[in-house]
Amino acid sequence: MHRTKVKVVEEALDANNTIATANRADFDRDGVRVVNFMSAPGAGKTSLLERVLGDLRGIRPGVLEGDVQGSMDADRLAHLHVPVTQLNTDSGFGGECHLDANMVRSALPALPLADIDLLVIENVGNLVCPAEFRVGEDARVMVCSVTEGEDKPLKYPLMFRTCELVLVNKIDLLPHLDFDLDKLLYNLDAVHPNVERMLVSARTGEGIDAWRDWLAGVAAPHEVHA
Numbered sequence: 001m002h003r004t005k006v007k008v009v010e011e012a013l014d015a016n017n018t019i020a021t022a023n024r025a026d027f028d029r030d031g032v033r034v035v036n037f038m039s040a041p042g043a044g045k046t047s048l049l050e051r052v053l054g055d056l057r058g059i060r061p062g063v064l065e066g067d068v069q070g071s072m073d074a075d076r077l078a079h080l081h082v083p084v085t086q087l088n089t090d091s092g093f094g095g096e097c098h099l100d101a102n103m104v105r106s107a108l109p110a111l112p113l114a115d116i117d118l119l120v121i122e123n124v125g126n127l128v129c130p131a132e133f134r135v136g137e138d139a140r141v142m143v144c145s146v147t148e149g150e151d152k153p154l155k156y157p158l159m160f161r162t163c164e165l166v167l168v169n170k171i172d173l174l175p176h177l178d179f180d181l182d183k184l185l186y187n188l189d190a191v192h193p194n195v196e197r198m199l200v201s202a203r204t205g206e207g208i209d210a211w212r213d214w215l216a217g218v219a220a221p222h223e224v225h226a
Contacts (some may be wrong), residue, residue, distance in 0.1 A: 063120050066121065
């Protein structure tokens with residue numbers, strides 16, 4: 001039984017990776033770079049996008065917003081006048097806790113790929129499942145807020161290990177929390193040594209310039225439109 005279960009999981013991930021490769025080919029065909037943006041619920045992904053998407057130095061961004069239900073985050077981003085496509089996962093029992101490659105593929109006809117340079121896929125808030133499923137992205141960004149505790153890299157190592165960048169958000173709250181930032185960074189190095197990390201606050205703007213520059217750098221290999 002154990003071997004059968006492992007085989008089923010492997011086959012599911014293989015099928016997902018095949019579709020992710022097809023997604024990537026479509027993104028490349030239109031010259032679109034893709035960031036898979038992940039975190040636990042409430043870590044501040046949408047707030048961090050609000051801070052930067054309207055000021056990316058001529059790069060045309062778009063967002064694929066993943067949620068179990070509703071469009072509150074997409075509505076928040078709409079005022080930035082960037083293309084936002086909502087993708088809800090609530091058709092399954094209780095709603096899927098992640099976006100997989102097939103879900104993203106189902107949304108491709110609604111995405112204006114010819115009119116954007118950078119697509120940010122804001123994944124469903126979850127520290128487990130999103131890390132398992134590639135969707136055709138060029139890079140992964142993980143947001144970890146200081147309100148979550150220092151142990152998260154050790155409890156959810158795959159999420160941190162599969163990312164190119166970790167944003168440590170809500171650092172403006174550090175004076176008010178019993179939180180050891182050095183311990184968090186030590187734990188992060190234990191699971192993903194030397195991964196790039198930035199200390200940011202969506203509320204005060206600290207570190208936001210570096211976050212914006214990083215996103216711009218992802219899109220840099222492609223033509224930047226004035």
